[in-house]
Amino acid sequence: MGDAERADETLIPCFERMAPDEWFVGKDYLHVLxxxxxxxxxxxxxxxxxxxxSGTLGSPGSESAETEVRQEGDTVYSLRLVRNExxxxELEKRNGVEPGSRFDRWLDVRWEPPGVMELIVGRAPTGNPEPRNVGNAMYFFHLFTPESETTTHYWFAVSKHKSGGEAAKEAVSSDIQFLKKPFETEDLPMLEAQQRTMxxxxxxxxxxxxxLSVDGPGVRARRVLDALIKAEQEAAEVGQ
Structure with a gap:
């Protein structure tokens, strides 16, 4: 996993919403091929x-999504907003909303190299020009650690503020169990098929x-990571 002497704790990304003193954090793990x-x-x-x-986390709306890629230093943001969705x-039931209700929903990802990510999923009743300013949000985390060239340790988490009391504590546990099934039975087979094909x-x-245009955020993250890896390799060669 690299030279332990070069580890620098100051470079560890800060994810305040995983701080256990203020947030309930539900966690789980998958091994990905x-x-x-x-x-x-x-x-x-x-x-x-x-x-x-489509039957769990998604709904028709890709064609109307407003998307943006933003980079700040080595941090890449993938911002996605679907209006009138x-x-x-399944999500209506889990969130206790009236069937057929319409929302503006955003899914905003923050990527930190090499593979640490925070996902903010929020929604507001449709019609507000700036829904992120008035809606409610949930917080998810995806942490990928390479085990080998073709295998990965995948930790994922969800958090809710402790001000929500016992209901928030129970919700993070429920959310993790709900998310694990589509991750394990839908994402993993797709990713592993990609790897076999490659x-x-x-x-x-x-x-x-x-x-495609939707690949912009992933390509930006890959370019940043490529540059960081190259710089590290060149620095190591100079130090030899």
Whole structure:
């Protein structure tokens, strides 16, 4: 996993919403048979929820999504807003909303290299020009650690502020159990099929992937990571 002497705790990203003194944090783990950068790609492009998770996390709306890619230093943001959306029946039930209600829903991802991500999912009654300023949000975390070139340790979490009391504590446990099924039975088979198709030794860019507009956030994260890896390798060569 690298040279332990070069570890710098000051570079660890700060995710305040995982602080256990103020937040209830539900956590779980999956072992993924794919390269960690494929796993990052999957979260950076959340248009996939509309078809891969159509019965659980998604709903028709990709064609109307407002998207933005933003970079601040080495941090990349993937911002996604779908207006006038009806949640899936499963999400309506879990969130206690009237069936058929319409919302503006956003899914905003913050990526920190090499594979640490915070996902903010929020919704507001449709019609407000700035729904992020008036709606409610939930917080999810995806942490990918490479085990090998083709396998990954995947920790995921959800948090709710302790001001919500016992109901918030119970909710994080329920949310984790709910999320694990689509992650395990829908995301993992797709990612592992990608890895098998690519093979064990192929370089991602040498495969000349066809890139779509929705791939912008993942491509930006890959470019940042490529530059960081190159800089580290060059520094190591100089130090030899």
């Amino acid at each position: 794919s390269n960690y950068q494929l796993d990052v790609d999957n979260i950076m492009d959340l248009s996939h929820i509309d078809y891969l998770h 009806r949640l899936s029946p 093979g064990c030794d192929a370089d991602f860019w040498e495969l000349k992937p066809v890139l």
